Amino acid sequence: MxxxxxxxxxxxxxxxxxxxxxxxxxxxxxxxxxxxxxxxxxxxxxxxxxxxxxxxxxxxxxxxxxxxxxxxxxxxxxxxxxxxxxxxxxxxxxxxxxxxxxxxxxxxxxxxxxxxxxxxxxxxxxxxDWRASVVRMDHEFILPAVHSGVLYVLAGTWRLGNDDQAKDDKPLAARDGCWWHHLPSPLRLRPLAPESLLLWADISAL
Known part of the structure; x- marks a missing residue:
């Protein structure tokens, strides 16, 4: 993880x-x-x-x-x-x-x-061994634990993590992203600006 x-x-x-x-x-x-x-x-x-x-x-x-x-x-x-x-x-x-x-x-x-x-x-x-789906997101959502995946921001800014986890982190902006392999726990994504948009690739083992 x-x-x-x-x-x-x-x-x-x-x-x-x-x-x-x-x-x-x-x-x-x-x-x-x-x-x-x-x-x-x-x-x-x-x-x-x-x-x-x-x-x-x-x-x-x-x-x-x-x-x-x-x-x-x-x-x-x-x-x-x-x-x-x-x-x-x-x-x-x-x-x-x-x-x-x-x-x-x-x-x-x-x-x-x-x-x-x-x-x-x-x-x-x-x-x-694996399957993936890619969706476009414009609202708050939760990344599931255990899954792997990739985020890429198309527009606006996004806060990664719960408020106590993310308060010291720089928000993700356009052309920023992140990837992970098996999250240890669920993680929240929240848009910080109007018209914020990102791609979420959710990847899971079969």
């Missing part, structure tokens, strides 16, 4: 996609090799995670990398977004900020820019 680890967008390490079609700022890749569930089997080094959160910048048309056995949720953060084209001919417009779209990591998906570069919030979970 761990308390939330804070981050800001500008502090995240940047790397180019392995297929060269964009860049990623990794928030967290959990866990270390020795903590992976024994029944899940080995993975290639680049896929060595149980769950992963990142922010990607897509600046050109191109295909997504393949992640067999992984479920993905992608949510537009900034820009005009992209249109996602699947191998089955189905297209999905990822053009509304804060609305998640889930798909299987092994699917052949090509992204076509809807007008300029876009930035997206990405959650990946190993299908046999």
């Amino acid at each position: 761990s308390p939330p680890v804070r981050f800001s967008f500008d502090s995240l390490p940047v790397s180019r996609w392995r297929n060269g079609g964009g860049e990623t700022r990794e928030i967290v890749s959990w866990p270390a090799d020795e903590l992976l569930p024994a029944h899940s089997g080995p993975l290639p080094a680049l896929d060595d995670f149980a769950w992963r959160a990142s922010i990607a910048t897509i600046d050109r048309d191109g295909g997504f990398s393949s992640f067999p056995g992984v479920d993905r949720v992608i949510t537009l953060l900034e820009g005009n977004g992209v249109v996602l084209h699947g191998a089955n001919g189905v297209a999905h417009s990822l053009t509304r900020t804060g609305e998640p779209y889930a798909f299987a990591g092994e699917e052949s998906v090509t992204a076509v820019l809807a007008g300029g570069a876009s930035r997206d919030f990405n959650i990946m979970t190993r299908r046999l």
